[in-house]
Amino acid sequence: MTLDTVPLDIPVRVLGYAAGLGAFEKERLAGLGLRPGVSVVKILKTPLRDPIECLVGSQLLAIEARLLPHIRVEAA
Amino acid sequence: MKRVVALAGRPNTGKTTLFNALTGLRHRAANYAGCTVEKAIGTMQASGGEVEVVDLPGTFSMLPQTEDEQVAFRFLSECAGSGDDLLVLCVAEASNLDNDLVLPAGLKAAGYPVALAVNMIDESRLNGIKLDAAELSGRLGMPVALVSARTREGLEKLDALLTPPALRADLSEAMDFRRATKKRLHELQDEAVETARTASAASVTWPHRSVLPTVARAIRIDRVLLHPVAGPVILAVTMFLLFQALFVGARPVMDFLAAMLGSVAVRLRAHLPEGAVASLLCDGAIPGISAVVVFVPQIAILFLMIGFLEQSGYLPRAGAMVDRALRPFGLDGRVFIPFLSGFACAIPGVMAARTIHSEKRRIVTILLTPLMTCSARIPVYTLLITAFVPLSFRPLGFNGQGVVMAGMYVFGIVMALLLALALKFTSLHELHPAPATVLPPYRVPSARELARYVWARCWHFLSRAGQVIFTLSLVLWALAAFPRDAARLAPIEAELAAARTSAPSDPGLERALRGRLAAARIEGSVLGRTGRLIEPVFEPLGWDWRVSIASLSALAAREVFVGTLGTIYALGGESNASDGLVVALQDAKNADGTKRYGLATAVSLLIFFAIALQCMSTIVTVRRETNSWKIPALQFAFLFGLAYALSFAGYRLTLAFLG
Numbered sequence: 020m021t022l023d024t025v026p027l028d029i030p031v032r033v034l035g036y037a038a039g040l041g042a043f044e045k046e047r048l049a050g051l052g053l054r055p056g057v058s059v060v061k062i063l064k065t066p067l068r069d070p071i072e073c074l075v076g077s078q079l080l081a082i083e084a085r086l087l088p089h090i091r092v093e094a095a
Numbered sequence: 096m097k098r099v100v101a102l103a104g105r106p107n108t109g110k111t112t113l114f115n116a117l118t119g120l121r122h123r124a125a126n127y128a129g130c131t132v133e134k135a136i137g138t139m140q141a142s143g144g145e146v147e148v149v150d151l152p153g154t155f156s157m158l159p160q161t162e163d164e165q166v167a168f169r170f171l172s173e174c175a176g177s178g179d180d181l182l183v184l185c186v187a188e189a190s191n192l193d194n195d196l197v198l199p200a201g202l203k204a205a206g207y208p209v210a211l212a213v214n215m216i217d218e219s220r221l222n223g224i225k226l227d228a229a230e231l232s233g234r235l236g237m238p239v240a241l242v243s244a245r246t247r248e249g250l251e252k253l254d255a256l257l258t259p260p261a262l263r264a265d266l267s268e269a270m271d272f273r274r275a276t277k278k279r280l281h282e283l284q285d286e287a288v289e290t291a292r293t294a295s296a297a298s299v300t301w302p303h304r305s306v307l308p309t310v311a312r313a314i315r316i317d318r319v320l321l322h323p324v325a326g327p328v329i330l331a332v333t334m335f336l337l338f339q340a341l342f343v344g345a346r347p348v349m350d351f352l353a354a355m356l357g358s359v360a361v362r363l364r365a366h367l368p369e370g371a372v373a374s375l376l377c378d379g380a381i382p383g384i385s386a387v388v389v390f391v392p393q394i395a396i397l398f399l400m401i402g403f404l405e406q407s408g409y410l411p412r413a414g415a416m417v418d419r420a421l422r423p424f425g426l427d428g429r430v431f432i433p434f435l436s437g438f439a440c441a442i443p444g445v446m447a448a449r450t451i452h453s454e455k456r457r458i459v460t461i462l463l464t465p466l467m468t469c470s471a472r473i474p475v476y477t478l479l480i481t482a483f484v485p486l487s488f489r490p491l492g493f494n495g496q497g498v499v500m501a502g503m504y505v506f507g508i509v510m511a512l513l514l515a516l517a518l519k520f521t522s523l524h525e526l527h528p529a530p531a532t533v534l535p536p537y538r539v540p541s542a543r544e545l546a547r548y549v550w551a552r553c554w555h556f557l558s559r560a561g562q563v564i565f566t567l568s569l570v571l572w573a574l575a576a577f578p579r580d581a582a583r584l585a586p587i588e589a590e591l592a593a594a595r596t597s598a599p600s601d602p603g604l605e606r607a608l609r610g611r612l613a614a615a616r617i618e619g620s621v622l623g624r625t626g627r628l629i630e631p632v633f634e635p636l637g638w639d640w641r642v643s644i645a646s647l648s649a650l651a652a653r654e655v656f657v658g659t660l661g662t663i664y665a666l667g668g669e670s671n672a673s674d675g676l677v678v679a680l681q682d683a684k685n686a687d688g689t690k691r692y693g694l695a696t697a698v699s700l701l702i703f704f705a706i707a708l709q710c711m712s713t714i715v716t717v718r719r720e721t722n723s724w725k726i727p728a729l730q731f732a733f734l735f736g737l738a739y740a741l742s743f744a745g746y747r748l749t750l751a752f753l754g
């Protein structure tokens with residue numbers, strides 16, 4: 020499954036990135052700590068429903084909604 | 096050979112706080128060669144002598160993406176190649192070591208001498224995290240100090256790391272990042288991620304909680320501050336307060352400074368004989384100083400509030416909230432504060448663009464911020480609207496003059512967004528420089544850090560932009576004061592002298608004569624002659640030479656337009672929008688008896704002043720912020736051309752439809 024399909028407050032683990040995600044975004048997400056093996060919880064949608072606040076490991080990230088379908092995850 | 100300590104690390108690790116703690120106030124700002132990225136350089140005394148400390152731009156990984164990140168790596172390579180004695184002091188947040196250790200591990204693997212400062216140790220203690228510095232040092236192969244830059248805890252251990260032996264490093268094997276292949280950087284990054292993970296796992300004992308207390312608190316606060324309804328309301332109130340503080344809070348101090356300097360000029364003039372020296376001091380130098388210092392209150396208040404919002408952790412969240420709305424225009428949430436500040440004054444707005452890490456996005460923001468309706472435009476708009484928008488104009492029952500004034504604010508925003516759209520098709524466009532951003536934990540801002548932040552910004556403006564603004568003020572004064580046409584001025588001066596000595600004195604006559612004298616001086620000056628010379632250029636916009644001169648002089652500051660027109664209309668420099676000048680403009684007639692100005696001229700002037708970069712101080716500030724004359728020159732030329740074209744269209748359309 021991908022992160023966009025996961026409901027809020029459900030912890031999942033990152034498996035990798037799906038095809039279609041650009042190199043820039045991959046590197047940026049990895050640099051920020053969203054790497055395979057890391058736990059992720061979608062916390063809330065910002066008022067315009069994009070970006071999405073996520074708990075990634077021990078830090079909070081605001082991630083553009085368009086990236087979530089490209090992040091493959093599994094149940095934690 | 097210099098001894099250099101380069102502070103490197105991810106954003107939000109407290110790098111700048113540590114830089115301030117190490118260097119005190121012994122630091123200055125410069126730009127890295129060939130780009131707009133700011134370099135903070137300071138000095139500190141380590142045993143053995145003086146060491147230069149450089150605060151590098153924040154870097155997320157070994158894969159530099161933005162210009163800021165590339166600059167950091169480029170600096171390290173240049174330093175290694177120059178033979179300087181270099182130590183990279185990486186700063187990591189104690190509660191986020193999994194991510195923050197990647198950079199030091201990667202730089203170490205790339206052959207650089209690295210020491211590690213694990214910062215915010217006080218916060219990690221509150222989070223229940225236990226750190227084994229010796230184990231961490233052994234795993235990473237570099238000296239480690241546990242510190243809190245905010246409370247200064249552990250800084251003495253850091254001093255020990257910066258003693259000469261640690262600095263004398265062999266840099267012959269250090270990787271040159273300027274020539275490194277993408278593949279090699281990816282390998283380095285992967286190695287560093289693994290090293291960071293194992294080092295963190297071996298040296299950090301995490302609490303038996305799924306979420307750290309500081310993060311749990313941040314989530315609780317975010318559920319309120321980013322709530323679909325409460326979030327925008329709180330943001331609107333926060334921005335309203337910021338805007339009010341800029342306008343209301345700064346205004347009394349600005350007025351006081353302007354009045355104080357004005358009274359100095361008046362007193363000085365009373366003690367000096369009439370002539371060039373008095374004019375230089377009272378009309379050139381003192382207004383020049385005034386043109387610089389009056390901006391300081393706004394800059395101080397703006398950066399006090401930006402610093403507070405940034406240090407508290409709210410600023411990135413505010414950016415996230417408006418990000419979606421700005422994305423279609425090729426912008427993002429971080430342009431919000433500079434744009435908002437631009438409504439008070441473009442100078443702090445342009446300076447506020449420093450909070451944007453991506454260079455291209457920063458330049459786009461700097462290019463567009465001057466389109467926001469700054470307070471200097473208000474006197475010009477008020478004069479023109481009062482003089483030429485009839486009171487009988489009441490759209491939907493509202494006061495038409497008020498509607499037009501509000502419309503000018505909307506016009507500025509619409510123009511900025513349209514130009515942002517146009518810039519999407521240029522090389523300045525980046526798809527989205529930050530598709531994901533860190534939302535740091537909420538923290539109570541430190542008063543000392545805030546004071547330093549505000550002082551640094553004010554000093555930066557005074558020391559860098561201020562000098563040029565002052566010099567250009569003198570140049571503009573000289574253009575308006577010379578040459579002095581003695582034959583033309585002599586009869587008026589004689590009349591004035593006679594009026595002064597006559598008894599009983601007639602203040603009204605004296606004022607009128609001073610007004611005529613000022614008008615005669617400016618008409619005969621280079622500025623006045625240039626105004627006449629360029630009259631044909633602006634004639635298609637419905638301007639005569641008087642308006643052309645006033646617009647030229649408004650380069651000093653937009654509001655000068657009103658004063659210059661007042662001078663030209665010989666109102667003794669005491670006119671304002673609410674009295675003589677409004678009537679003078681309404682009643683002004685051409686030689687054939689037709690009205691000199693009408694609604695069409697006002698429309699063309701309003702459009703011109705809304706778009707053109709008629710502000711020398713902003714131009715100088717853009718030059719300082721971009722480290723280049725090319726950008727402000729292009730910005731000035733483009734906005735001037737656009738303003739001219741739209742003013743022409745506005746003039747012609749108004750003539751065609753409204754007469």
